[in-house]
Amino acid sequence: MIYQDSRLLLEVRGLCATVNGTEILKGLDLTVRSGEVHAIMGPNGSGKSTFSKILAGHSAYEVTGGTVMFEGQNLFDLAPEERARAGVFLAFQYPIEIPGVGNSQFLRLTYNTVQTHRGKEELDPLEFDDFVREKMKLLEMSPDFLERSVNEGFSGGEKKRNEILQMAMLDPRLAILDETDSGLDIDALRIVANGVNQLANKDNAIVMVTHYQRLLNYIVPDYVHVMEAGRIIKTGGKELAFELETRGYDWVGVEHKAATRAAV
Amino acid sequence: MSAPGTINAGYLESLLAGQPHLPVSPLAWLNALRAEAVERVGALTVPTLRDEEWRFTDISLLTKMPFHPVRTTISLQAADIGRFYIEEAATRLVFVDGVYAPQLSSGITDSGVAVINLEAGFGAHAAVIEPYLGRLTEFRDNVFAALNTAFLHDAALIVVPRDISVAVPVHLLFIATQKDVVSYPRCLLLAESGSAVTVIEDYVSLQEDAYFTNAVTEIALVDNARVNHIRVQREGAKAFHIANCAVSLARASNYQSVSVAFGARISRYNLNVQLAEEAECAVDGLALISGRQLADTHTCIDHAKPHAVSHQMHKCIVGGSAHAVFNGKIKVRQDAQRTDSRQSSRNLLLTSKAHVDTKPQLEIFADDVKCTHGATIGQLDNEEVFYLQSRGLSETAARNMLTYAFGAEIIERIPISSLKCQLEQTVLEQTTTQS
Ligand SMILES: Nc1ncnc2c1ncn2[C@@H]1O[C@H](COP(=O)(O)OP(=O)(O)OP(=O)(O)O)[C@@H](O)[C@H]1O
Ligand SMILES: [Mg+2]
Numbered sequence: 240m241i242y243q244d245s246r247l248l249l250e251v252r253g254l255c256a257t258v259n260g261t262e263i264l265k266g267l268d269l270t271v272r273s274g275e276v277h278a279i280m281g282p283n284g285s286g287k288s289t290f291s292k293i294l295a296g297h298s299a300y301e302v303t304g305g306t307v308m309f310e311g312q313n314l315f316d317l318a319p320e321e322r323a324r325a326g327v328f329l330a331f332q333y334p335i336e337i338p339g340v341g342n343s344q345f346l347r348l349t350y351n352t353v354q355t356h357r358g359k360e361e362l363d364p365l366e367f368d369d370f371v372r373e374k375m376k377l378l379e380m381s382p383d384f385l386e387r388s389v390n391e392g393f394s395g396g397e398k399k400r401n402e403i404l405q406m407a408m409l410d411p412r413l414a415i416l417d418e419t420d421s422g423l424d425i426d427a428l429r430i431v432a433n434g435v436n437q438l439a440n441k442d443n444a445i446v447m448v449t450h451y452q453r454l455l456n457y458i459v460p461d462y463v464h465v466m467e468a469g470r471i472i473k474t475g476g477k478e479l480a481f482e483l484e485t486r487g488y489d490w491v492g493v494e495h496k497a498a499t500r501a502a503v
Numbered sequence: 504m505s506a507p508g509t510i511n512a513g514y515l516e517s518l519l520a521g522q523p524h525l526p527v528s529p530l531a532w533l534n535a536l537r538a539e540a541v542e543r544v545g546a547l548t549v550p551t552l553r554d555e556e557w558r559f560t561d562i563s564l565l566t567k568m569p570f571h572p573v574r575t576t577i578s579l580q581a582a583d584i585g586r587f588y589i590e591e592a593a594t595r596l597v598f599v600d601g602v603y604a605p606q607l608s609s610g611i612t613d614s615g616v617a618v619i620n621l622e623a624g625f626g627a628h629a630a631v632i633e634p635y636l637g638r639l640t641e642f643r644d645n646v647f648a649a650l651n652t653a654f655l656h657d658a659a660l661i662v663v664p665r666d667i668s669v670a671v672p673v674h675l676l677f678i679a680t681q682k683d684v685v686s687y688p689r690c691l692l693l694a695e696s697g698s699a700v701t702v703i704e705d706y707v708s709l710q711e712d713a714y715f716t717n718a719v720t721e722i723a724l725v726d727n728a729r730v731n732h733i734r735v736q737r738e739g740a741k742a743f744h745i746a747n748c749a750v751s752l753a754r755a756s757n758y759q760s761v762s763v764a765f766g767a768r769i770s771r772y773n774l775n776v777q778l779a780e781e782a783e784c785a786v787d788g789l790a791l792i793s794g795r796q797l798a799d800t801h802t803c804i805d806h807a808k809p810h811a812v813s814h815q816m817h818k819c820i821v822g823g824s825a826h827a828v829f830n831g832k833i834k835v836r837q838d839a840q841r842t843d844s845r846q847s848s849r850n851l852l853l854t855s856k857a858h859v860d861t862k863p864q865l866e867i868f869a870d871d872v873k874c875t876h877g878a879t880i881g882q883l884d885n886e887e888v889f890y891l892q893s894r895g896l897s898e899t900a901a902r903n904m905l906t907y908a909f910g911a912e913i914i915e916r917i918p919i920s921s922l923k924c925q926l927e928q929t930v931l932e933q934t935t936t937q938s
Contacts, residue, residue, distance in 0.1 A: 295893045296889075318897075318898070319889060319892040320892045320893075320896055320901075323893055331890070331893075334890070335884075335887060335890050337905070337908070338908070339908030339909060339911060348904070349895050352900070353895040409895065
């Protein structure tokens, strides 16, 4: 939702980044204010996940230009864990499995670590168990998932739910959901979207990367951006997603080129 | 530089120096066994890197140290060693610098079950012991087992009679208290037909100077017996620990073992397991070392007869400039058809100077068998570290958590919960100080 007295959360200006010497992001601009929901759409390989992981602080990507400010602070001054503690959360497109690390132990440790850094109380194992079970209800997840290793053997959809469970626990300022809808069945999509909607409020913001307009019926975006070749080339309202659904991406690129040529 | 042979000879002579003072046993066969062992020590040499079985494990440091047999025994109080006690294992035999400490021990002699020291057990059990003591271990070609046997006069003895299950785990606790001392711990476990017992063989230290533990354990499982064997090597940081364990499984018996190696400057554990028809064993191990430690595990699982099962998972976590060695031989003899054998060696290197040599060895002479083995050596996965960091954990905490999880997979197989917690804590502490 767009609010009158919203605060500036994220400001990305001219972001350029390479991986293994190949330029992936080529001058990306994005502004996100509190309370807003943004959708980023765009063809495969256009750099959506790259952008998401750069915000989370993945070391495989080298930032070669531009700036990213998060709540008035240079995001690149923060280590990945400091970003998480400051309220940046990335729900991964492909959450990895961590055999041997118990899900409940992992969830409790991350929760308590983040709480401590935010100057809040830790929960002991029993209190945490109540807390996490409550959050799992929101996502209609069975408590059995607590007993297993992190994501190990989870189905694609179960992994995505486990990501949103972590989001629900960690209460981020800026949640980046990278294709959280991919791999979810129709019911799961509704449940997960419902969960996300309940977490959204006027102090935080959500950036969702998706290929499907369907998700946007459940989580209604204030802005829809089209990303191509490492840049955001068009921004519109939620109706842009419908137009993309019927017309594809080509026309956006054509339009963008014409506009850039005209500007020169 | 003098020839290696000369060094060896002098070294072994010096180690044997205490031997003639051993009391003569009333058992002729025991005296003969010792005499033969003394003779073998004379004929053998201390292994060097040129020996195939020792080519990764340099023990020259050991031969430079003048260890002597224990001269005076230290009297310990229960309060000194209480922290090593294992809640569930009230049955306990304690040896201090290799010498039996009756005041600290609480054995069993009840309905035929014996958990006592060997000297006390000879009277009632000499006949059942004779076929096993010194017969399971091949001391004739193993200088350390031969040395131990040359000094054999007392030991931890466990005899479990037919169809008896010993409900409470037995704790064999070997405590080192003196520097420059060599001790020769010895264990004999005889599980008669259909019996069951859980044994914890535990090596600890109350001091941090150099000493030498040279241990031999022999375990015999008669038909259908079940033995759980947990071995914990948590010697002092400058210790040398060389141990030989021989396990013989008769028909349809079941041997489950978890051995962990945390301590010692240099340690070597040889485990030989021989399986008869339908016998089953699970042999798991974890070496967690750092600094300049060297931990070597050599196992040989010998499928001598058909239809036996062996599963083995060995893990090493190596930090600092430590060096881990694993050599896992699986022998499947010609008539051991329908053998089912699985072996996996997984190794985690925490630093660029950490080093591991792993060598699975399959020797298969039967044709209808199922044998799989695999070895991996790796570092922590950066994607896993990043995932944990992206959830707020520091890089150090993330690495510790992953390292811990790697080791916990083995520790979790220990069926005694307080010991499991204790060791998990050790893993946690050690991984925390690594980074
Ligand atoms: N580690 C890497 N090494 C080499 N190339 C990479 C690496 N990571 C990403 N790329 C390349 O960067 C480009 C952008 O990838 P990215 O995953 O950001 O795309 P995406 O927009 O998320 O695509 P999708 O919609 O398929 O998820 C791709 O061409 C990809 O192959
Ligand atoms: Mg992607």
